[in-house]
Amino acid sequence: MDSQTAPVADDGACVAVRDVRLAGASHYRAGTFEGVLATLRGDCVTTGAIDGVLRAITDRYVHDGFVTSRAVVGPQDLKSGILTITVIEGRLGGLKDKGSGKHYGSGEIAAAFPARPGDRLNLRALEQGVDQLGRMAKGDPKIDIAPGETPGTSTVLITRQPLWRWIRPSISINNEGAASTGRWQATKSLDMDSLLGIADSWSLYHQGAASDDGERRNLAYGGFVSLPHGWWTLSLSSGFSSYRSVLSGNGLRFATRGRTYTGAATLERMVFRDAKTKLSLTGGLALLDTRNFVQGIALQSSSYRIVTGTLGARWQRRLARTQLSLSSGYDQGLGLLDAHTVDTGPGGATGRYHRVTLDAAAQTPLTIGPSRLTNTLVLRGQWGFDNLFPANRFSLGGSSTVRGFRDDGISGRTGASLREQLGFGIVDVLKAEPHLATSLSGYLAYDVGGIRPVAGDPFERGLLQSMSAGLMARSRHVQAELTVAVPVTAPAWVRHPQALFSSSIRILL
Known part of the structure; x- marks a missing residue:
């Protein structure tokens, strides 16, 4: 008012x-x-x-x-x-676990909530703490405000409604891999909560081809950790991947291999939130070190070490029933940590690049009669001010951009993609058995993406479009998805099937 x-x-x-x-x-x-x-x-x-x-x-x-x-x-x-x-002005008397059943530790509460005893009690600070605790999948946090021990104060009581164990192993398999290194990919994951007792979240993974024929193989492993401190969140990640394959042509065979190290640190600060809106600022540093070989000889043009500094903002707002989100960032290649690239000459790719990124999404639940629908719109894009190495280019073709294209696609320094997806519930089965209850749903989607043309490069351009339909089954311990995607538009040099079937299954142990 x-x-x-x-x-x-x-x-x-x-x-x-x-x-x-x-x-x-x-x-x-x-x-x-x-x-x-x-x-x-x-x-x-x-x-x-x-x-x-x-x-x-x-x-x-x-x-x-x-x-x-x-x-x-x-x-x-x-x-x-x-x-x-x-x-x-009501003050915070204290933050306490309600003490019934599963609970949060004092270290978790202290790390998650920016409010301290004696501060003015502000609901936004309490919501921030609930969000920080909610990043841990082991429980759904709830709060109650009760009268404090002294006049003018209130005690915040925190309840954890158990969802999962603090340690959650899982295995998954999908056919999203490349033909050159193995179509079927198997992943073993381990998610853990609060190993340090400060509401920290951890995730480890190991991924590789489901079969190894001795010539084609890929391997990837790494981890991620998120450390909260009230309005701040520090995220750290690191990974390693390698591959080997054989290229054939004109009766000749060439053995290829490569490896990539990645690492990133991102610090996020929530700067504003109210009942409907959240705004945070981010800053980070990322490292990419990759080397590729043919017949044991290093390919200098695709072997480099790039360090990127990033500044960004993330905005979220609830508008009626629609959840909106918008993220933007500015990336700049830096000369830190022994960063180096091959000299590609005037106009060639550079590791000291400048790039602007933008991601936007809108999700709206709909009800038409007995039908439950969810409309999801996702927009992604980047503008590169320089010629970029492959790892920094905007790539199109795959399950996360334009479905229906798997082994081939298009990329460039500047591009954008749009996904419009309508999801619908089909049926819920075995609802009386919590551990077996399964929700069946489906979706119809349209994907489109384009690369801004660059003079002098006939392949840095083009438009991809596809239509897709999918079925999903989700229970407490099993998640499965089957998708068929039909390419609609593609440049003449992009190879693609008439229809592409993708499947995946994940089992939570």
């Missing part, structure tokens, strides 16, 4: 007020409530007018998240014509 106006009632007994004083409102700047207080100066001020001003001040606090703060008028002598309004 606008604190500069307040409803004034004209009925009832009235008193003369020549001055109004506001006490205890230390959170806001002096003069914030001057407009609303001015309505109480007069020869006949009713109790209704005073109540209206109290509501206006209290509503301003509540709107800004201070849900236990309130404005009151205590006993006082108004013969002097001076009315004193006192604001009781």
Whole structure:
């Protein structure tokens, strides 16, 4: 509510007020409530007018998240014509686990919540703590606000509703691999919560071809950890991948192999949040070190070490039933950590590049009669100001961009993609058995992506389009998906099947 106006009632007994004083409102700047207080100066001020001003001040606090703060008028002598309004700014008395069943440790609570005892109790700070705890899949956090041990304070009681164990192994298999290194890929994962006792989240993985014929193989492993501290979140990741394959042509065979190291550190700070909107800023550093060989000879043009600095922002908002998100970033190649690339000459690819990225998404649940629908729109894009090495280019073709293209695609320094997907529920089975209950659903999707043409390069351009349909089955321990994608548009040099079938299954142990 606008604190500069307040409803004034004209009925009832009235008193003369020549001055109004506001006490205890230390959170806001002096003069914030001057407009609303001015309505109480007069020869006949009713109790209704005073109540209206109290509501206006209290509503301003509540709107800004201070849900236990309130404005009151205590006993006082108004013969002097001076009315004193006192604001009781509710304080946080403490954060405690409710203590029933599974619970959160004191270290987890201290790391997740930015609020400390003695602070003004603000719902936004509590929501931030709930979000930080919610990153751990072991439980769904809930909070209750109870009266504190001293007047004017409140105690926040935290409850963990168990969802999963703190350690969660899983195995999965899919046919999204490349023909040159192995179509079927098997992945073993291990997710863990709070190994350090500070609401930290960990994920480790090992991926490789489901079969090894001695000539074609790929291997990847790595990990990710997220460390919260109130409004801040530090994310660290590292990985290694390698491959080997054989190229054949004109009766000749060439053995190829390669390996890649990656590492990244990202620091995120939540700078604004209210009941519907969240805004955070991010900064990070990423390392990519890759080397490729043919017949044991290093390919200098595709062997490099690139270090990238990133600054970005992430915005989220709930608009009616739609959840909106927007992320943007600026990336710059840096000369740190022994970064180096081959000299590709004037106009060639560079590791000291500049790039702008943008990701946007909108998800809307719909109900048409008995049908449950979800419409998802995803937009991705980047603008490269320099010629880029393959790892930094915008690539199209695959399950995450344009489905229906797997072993071939297009890429460039500048491009964009759009996905429009309509999901629908089909049936829920075995609902009476929690561990066996399974939800069957499907989706129809349209994918499109394009690369901005560059003069002098006949292959850095083009448009990919596809239509796809999929079925998904999800239970507590099994997730499976089957997709058929039909390419619609592609440049003449892009090889693709008439229809591409993809399947995956993940089992949580």
